[in-house]
Amino acid sequence: MLSKYLYGDETRLFLNTNLGCHAKCSYCYLPSLNIELGNVPKRKIEIKNLIESLNNNTEFKKGINGTILSIGCYSECWDAENRDDTIKLINILIEYKNPIQLATKEYINKNDFTKINIDRIKYLHHLSIFISSSTITQYKKYENGTKEPKLRFKSFELKSIYNIPMYLYIKPVLENITIVDIDLYIQVIKQYKIDTIVGDLFTNKGLAYAPIGEKKLFYQNKKNDNNFIKNKFSQYCNVYKYSVEPILKGIANNG
16 A cells, blocks of 8 residues: 555656545546545555655655656645645655656645745756646536636746746546637646646556556557647647656756
C-alpha cells in the first residue's frame, strides 16, 4: 500500500498525502486501482512518514537536475481536505531544490498560494502548476464534484503575479466531448498566455503502460480528437504531450 503514496522512478516520483477523491469524474482511473471515490473515508499518510519514505527511496535524486516530484495522482491535492497537507509538503520539498509539479481541478486562490514559501523558490521551474480540465460546457456531467472551469482558470492569475509556470492541462482528451469546447479553450489560452498539455486517457487495457498505476493502467490508443486539438492549439501556444516536457525543457534552457 505504501507504493501508492510514493511511486515512480529516478526521473519522476509521485507523492500522495491521501488516497481517494470526492470528484467522481466519469473517466477516473482510481476505481481500476481499488481506490475509492465519493464521500468515503480517505486514507491519509503523515507528512513526516511520506518524507521519510522519499529520503529512503533509492530512486530519489536531489537537486535542480534531479527527480521531478509530482504531487497528487491518487487524490485531489488542492481540495479542502488535502490543501494544507499539500502546502506543508511543498514547503518541505522546496528545500531539496527539485522541480515540483502539482495538478488540480480546484481553484488556487492567492491567500492559499501565499502559504507556500514562495520566497524559497530558486528558479523558474522549481514549482509548476497544472490546471486540469477535460470539458468546459459539460463539466457537470463528466467532472462532477470539481470546481466550475471558469473559477479553476482564475488560478492562472497567479502566473503573472508570482512568475510561476502554469499550464492548461487537458488530460485526458475525451473523444467527441473536449473538442466541442476548443474555441473556449483557445480563449483561455489567449487570455492568460499559457501553454498546454494535451494528453491521452488512461484505461485498464492498452499497448503502452501509463506512468502511474503500477502496470494496471495503459494509454488509450484512439487519438483522433487529440491530434486535431494539438494542431489547433499549436497556432496559439506551445503544446506538450506530457507534463514533464515543459519542466525539462525549461530547466535545460533557463533553470
